[in-house]
Amino acid sequence: MSTLNSSSNQKTLADALTPRQIVEELDKYIIGQAEAKRSVAIALRNRARRQMLEDDMRDEVAPKNIIMIGTTGVGKTEIARRLARLVEAPFIKVEASKYTEVGYVGRDVESMIRDLADLAVNMVKSEQAEIVKEKALELTEERLLDFLIPPPRSKMSPDSAEKDAELTDEGEEGQISTEADPLALAMQQFDAAERTEISEQEQERYLRTREKFRQRLRDGKLEDKPIEINVSNRTVPFVEIFSPSGIEEMDINLKDMFGSMLPKQEKKRRVPISEARQIIAQEEAEKLIDMDNVISDAVARVENSGIVFLDEIDKIAGRESKAGPDVSREGVQRDILPIIEGSTVMTKHGMVRTDHILFIASGAFHVSKPSDLIPELQGRFPIRVELKSLNEADFKRILTEPKNALGKQYIAMLKTEDIDVTITGDAIDEIAALAFQVNESVEDIGARRLHTIMEKLFDELSFDAPDLAEKAITVDAAYVTGQLSEIVKDEDISKYIL
Ligand SMILES: Nc1ncnc2c1ncn2[C@@H]1O[C@H](COP(=O)(O)OP(=O)(O)OP(=O)(O)O)[C@@H](O)[C@H]1O
Numbered sequence: 001m002s003t004l005n006s007s008s009n010q011k012t013l014a015d016a017l018t019p020r021q022i023v024e025e026l027d028k029y030i031i032g033q034a035e036a037k038r039s040v041a042i043a044l045r046n047r048a049r050r051q052m053l054e055d056d057m058r059d060e061v062a063p064k065n066i067i068m069i070g071t072t073g074v075g076k077t078e079i080a081r082r083l084a085r086l087v088e089a090p091f092i093k094v095e096a097s098k099y100t101e102v103g104y105v106g107r108d109v110e111s112m113i114r115d116l117a118d119l120a121v122n123m124v125k126s127e128q129a130e131i132v133k134e135k136a137l138e139l140t141e142e143r144l145l146d147f148l149i150p151p152p153r154s155k156m157s158p159d160s161a162e163k164d165a166e167l168t169d170e171g172e173e174g175q176i177s178t179e180a181d182p183l184a185l186a187m188q189q190f191d192a193a194e195r196t197e198i199s200e201q202e203q204e205r206y207l208r209t210r211e212k213f214r215q216r217l218r219d220g221k222l223e224d225k226p227i228e229i230n231v232s233n234r235t236v237p238f239v240e241i242f243s244p245s246g247i248e249e250m251d252i253n254l255k256d257m258f259g260s261m262l263p264k265q266e267k268k269r270r271v272p273i274s275e276a277r278q279i280i281a282q283e284e285a286e287k288l289i290d291m292d293n294v295i296s297d298a299v300a301r302v303e304n305s306g307i308v309f310l311d312e313i314d315k316i317a318g319r320e321s322k323a324g325p326d327v328s329r330e331g332v333q334r335d336i337l338p339i340i341e342g343s344t345v346m347t348k349h350g351m352v353r354t355d356h357i358l359f360i361a362s363g364a365f366h367v368s369k370p371s372d373l374i375p376e377l378q379g380r381f382p383i384r385v386e387l388k389s390l391n392e393a394d395f396k397r398i399l400t401e402p403k404n405a406l407g408k409q410y411i412a413m414l415k416t417e418d419i420d421v422t423i424t425g426d427a428i429d430e431i432a433a434l435a436f437q438v439n440e441s442v443e444d445i446g447a448r449r450l451h452t453i454m455e456k457l458f459d460e461l462s463f464d465a466p467d468l469a470e471k472a473i474t475v476d477a478a479y480v481t482g483q484l485s486e487i488v489k490d491e492d493i494s495k496y497i498l
């Protein structure tokens, strides 16, 4: 295996999934749409390939952005979402229609990159937190023990004398009963001991007590015991400053800048050990994580493997330049263009170059066509894939095959009420047929129709489940017809219900 780069987050090609494997993974969740799956798989593999190139060549290779064209509910978003999860890339889904031209009220286009950077930082940070978790918990245990039985060496300081007093108080309150508990008794004696020289014997006794407490802590016997800990909180002053382009830019942010400059304020709080452990573990983890590394890792990850899913791109297609106060669609396209062509966006984590971020756009393109986009934008989306409308046979498979298939979801939900539901094959046929029929007669909303139909179908069962005497329920074709056929037959009613 050849290493691509010293940075740990960049995978070797051998580690990356092959296009065929990517398609196989997507097949677990999305039925059909082979062409779209194939395109995204190639785009992804090309990124891995790009990473292997020599520096100067690598900079030349632009990502092959994709436009997915297809009516609503056929799996466009689903493909992109699954893809991002699969490759653990920073992924953000935005609605193109939410953005406006500079100078108009609305989100400025650069905010999508800022959001993506935030997301990547959180992603890397939680990965790091997972890595240091064990170490942080070890340190937390030691700190908790320090609170419970302050080390003898520090006994001279007034601070710990205070703590000792508290602990004894606790005993009297009965948190640790002195009579019943030889361990606590030993500790009290220990506390009462001379506070001057610490003899070796004492030291030894201290360590023994500490170990006993450690055991009790691990056995979960002290979870409810309250202790006083210092909680640091930074007070952030409420300053809001409005810039001409809106609050958006405050991302690069006064709050953050001030936040780290302000002195940390320590506040004492009395909390049970169970809660203290969480607070301390978080603190310890934060100390163990090098945030500078996290940020540079995150920025590199956004730049090299970030994915932006631009939904509803068709809504901003169009070249008419409207006179008047309206936001022009072309204007929005012109604003988005530099980000897609590659520019540098200032985020609170530093500069982010957008040259190699992969953009996947999607839209139904009912009214407009991809050719209605401005030419520069068209050029930046060289791959077009069409997703097919879903038919009855697809519906059958969608109901049963994917890992998260709707049928499986309803069965699992009702299982929590001890109801065993069986959905027969002919019931699936019937549901698929009805869904298709309603899509034809009312409006084609793709696989989303299955959601509305299933909800209606299970309406009665979902309500009655806790009260049912009969724990085994079979949903067959007759049941489906019984629940739904009246509604389906009447187009006016189904417009509202399904
Ligand atoms: N081919 C498919 N296989 C499995 N499930 C699907 C498929 N197509 C759609 N679905 C399901 O239908 C729902 C809607 O799909 P999705 O969000 O991908 O629609 P979309 O194509 O993005 O539509 P829109 O244009 O309205 O955004 C999701 O719950 C998804 O799981």
Ligand SMILES: [Mg+2]
Residues within 6 Å of the ligand: 076, 077, 078, 311
């Ligand atoms: Mg969508």
